[in-house]
Amino acid sequence: MPGMKQVLQHRIDSTFAHYDVNRNGVIELADIYALANRLLQAFGEPASSERGRELVDAYDRFWEVLVEHCDADRDGRIGPAEYREAMISAFVEAGSFGADFLEVVQSLLDIADTNGDGRVDAGEFQVLLKARGLSEEECGLAFVHLDTDGDGAISVLEYVAAVRDFYTNPAEGTPGSWLYPTSLQLT
Incomplete structure (x- = not known):
């Protein structure tokens, strides 16, 4: 049975791998734009539309938050150690990135x-999670577990709350443990 620290570190490492879209070992602005592009394509939204620009702007702000908290050497590239240390500090120890997040x-x-x-x-959430690489079954399971008030949204x-739970609570079966279900398998 893996320990709390091992589970949380594995979760952090799995999200790093998700954000490192081009698999070059660092998270860069190009990776964040690639993620935004995946979502634009998944939702059938052109980058030039109002909603498309809003998504790209959101990912620009996400990049700024990542750089502010994770890019310790300010080189515009976030390595695995920088990411892990910042995520532990921001989520595990402090509780969140705050209003920017x-x-x-x-x-x-x-x-x-x-x-x-x-x-x-559920259908809209499925498009979001499938763009992140989850299967249809995983999307359905994630939705059921994240919809904690049962209102269908x-x-x-x-x-x-699920993101915070993902980074701070190593227990299985909690809402956060369903954000990236396949990535949580410790080997």
């Missing part, structure tokens, strides 16, 4: 709300 999550969920009803339902508060 909430703003990025709000923008992301606004883009995911493709029908404009102010809610991110994922709110910003539910999503942020």
